[in-house]
Amino acid sequence: xAKADRQRGNSEKRERILQGALRAFxxxxxxxxxxxxxASEAGVADxxxxxxxKNKDDLLISLFEDRMEWIxxxxxxxxxxxxxxxxxxxxxxxxxxxxxxxxxxxLAEFITVELRQSxxxxxxxxxxxxxxxxxxxxxxxxxxxREGVLRSDLDSRLVSxxxxxxxxxxxxxxxxxxxxxxxxxxxxxxxxxMLIDGLTPREHHKPTSTx
Amino acid sequence: xAKADRQRGNSEKRERILQGALRAFxxxxxxxxxxxxxASEAGVADxxxxxxxKNKDDLLISLFEDRMEWIxxxxxxxxxxxxxxxxxxxxxxxxxxxxxxxxxxxLAEFITVELRQSxxxxxxxxxxxxxxxxxxxxxxxxxxxREGVLRSDLDSRLVSxxxxxxxxxxxxxxxxxxxxxxxxxxxxxxxxxMLIDGLTPREHHKPTSTx
DNA sequence: AACTAATAACTGAATGCTCATTCACTTCGC
DNA sequence: GCGAAGTGAATGAGCATTCAGTTATTAGTT
Numbered sequence: 001x002a003k004a005d006r007q008r009g010n011s012e013k014r015e016r017i018l019q020g021a022l023r024a025f026x027x028x029x030x031x032x033x034x035x036x037x038x039a040s041e042a043g044v045a046d047x048x049x050x051x052x053x054k055n056k057d058d059l060l061i062s063l064f065e066d067r068m069e070w071i072x073x074x075x076x077x078x079x080x081x082x083x084x085x086x087x088x089x090x091x092x093x094x095x096x097x098x099x100x101x102x103x104x105x106x107l108a109e110f111i112t113v114e115l116r117q118s119x120x121x122x123x124x125x126x127x128x129x130x131x132x133x134x135x136x137x138x139x140x141x142x143x144x145x146r147e148g149v150l151r152s153d154l155d156s157r158l159v160s161x162x163x164x165x166x167x168x169x170x171x172x173x174x175x176x177x178x179x180x181x182x183x184x185x186x187x188x189x190x191x192x193x194m195l196i197d198g199l200t201p202r203e204h205h206k207p208t209s210t211x
Numbered sequence: 212x213a214k215a216d217r218q219r220g221n222s223e224k225r226e227r228i229l230q231g232a233l234r235a236f237x238x239x240x241x242x243x244x245x246x247x248x249x250a251s252e253a254g255v256a257d258x259x260x261x262x263x264x265k266n267k268d269d270l271l272i273s274l275f276e277d278r279m280e281w282i283x284x285x286x287x288x289x290x291x292x293x294x295x296x297x298x299x300x301x302x303x304x305x306x307x308x309x310x311x312x313x314x315x316x317x318l319a320e321f322i323t324v325e326l327r328q329s330x331x332x333x334x335x336x337x338x339x340x341x342x343x344x345x346x347x348x349x350x351x352x353x354x355x356x357r358e359g360v361l362r363s364d365l366d367s368r369l370v371s372x373x374x375x376x377x378x379x380x381x382x383x384x385x386x387x388x389x390x391x392x393x394x395x396x397x398x399x400x401x402x403x404x405m406l407i408d409g410l411t412p413r414e415h416h417k418p419t420s421t422x
Numbered sequence: 423a424a425c426t427a428a429t430a431a432c433t434g435a436a437t438g439c440t441c442a443t444t445c446a447c448t449t450c451g452c
Numbered sequence: 453g454c455g456a457a458g459t460g461a462a463t464g465a466g467c468a469t470t471c472a473g474t475t476a477t478t479a480g481t482t
Binding site: 028029031032112113116117120121153154155158159161162163164165166167168169170172173176187190191193194195196197198199200202 | 239240242243323324327328331332364365366369370372373374375376377378379380381383384387398401402404405406407408409410411413
């Protein structure tokens, strides 16, 4: 059990550091956070961080990877648990997105604020996990299009990006404004209805095929 | 004309610095840009920047104010020139948003990437210009709701944020991907159609009033 | 119009501060 | 008592900001 303990000890400390980094970055942003801030937030010495991460950039990227993976797993699991077709799942997706964020405010602030920056400026980092997130949404939309419950004249990639953007922006407000859960459910509902109405088929969508 | 020349000379240099800052920030982000980078981009000495701006933060904020004001003025002007009701204007708004961004890629990258960061971390800066931008959209939506061409069961503030988010996220991709203008028009069109279909009234929106 | 002086605009090397990162040393687990 | 894990003071690089010195502009005087 020695090995297992070591393992556990190791990754427990790693996790503590990640948690400290999350709190610190969410509060002050990556560039305004000192490595020593993360260290004291995590209750370790400055040097310890370098036993688990190559440098400050690596800490940021690792935090992304780790937390995004967690989010994606939860989303996937909870979506699969939703019975019914594409529309209920889309609604669930929006609700989940918002409620996850409210339950984990630090995480929400971190991701909404740092995602763009980091994607662009942390050299040679492609952010594959964010791609996976979008992919969940995209495949859901494509399925809806194939089944005929969603209009097919829109590009699924484009639409999923637009939806993500809408959610993300509204989220940013929610996270910063400390809104109560009831409001969150309501706002999520409104957004979901708007998006779904925008995506369900209507007569005028195919003016060429008069058949 | 001596006085006028001095004036012109002054603000021309200020503008040169802002332009340099825009290019530099768009390329490398605020935190990865040295003041001396801005200086050389603008063709002035490092010290000169401090004759026009209090410090690096002030330069960032001034750039926001200045460029946002320019954008807002253009949006307002061009929207007023659109005849017809709310729907054509909404469509025009989306097209304008995208085409402005493509014509001014640096500006688009700067705003999409730095807006959130700055809003949150440049102390005591409330970003009133961004509020004015959202307000244009919100008042357009409210008018549509009053006139009955847009559904009234959604909060206009929430919706305008969601729309901004959707546009902004798609824009980010467009700006980074260097897409040709034809694609831009098409993507703008798709987004506009989706949003408008999501916002126009349908029977099921008021299930309580069976009347 | 030429000269002078006063003022404003500009310059960029020097200053000093803020951290990320390292490493000689200590502590822990076995 | 050995190897791994952890520590935190010391190092040094990077960079925002300053300011003594230079150059351009304007106004005043003859």
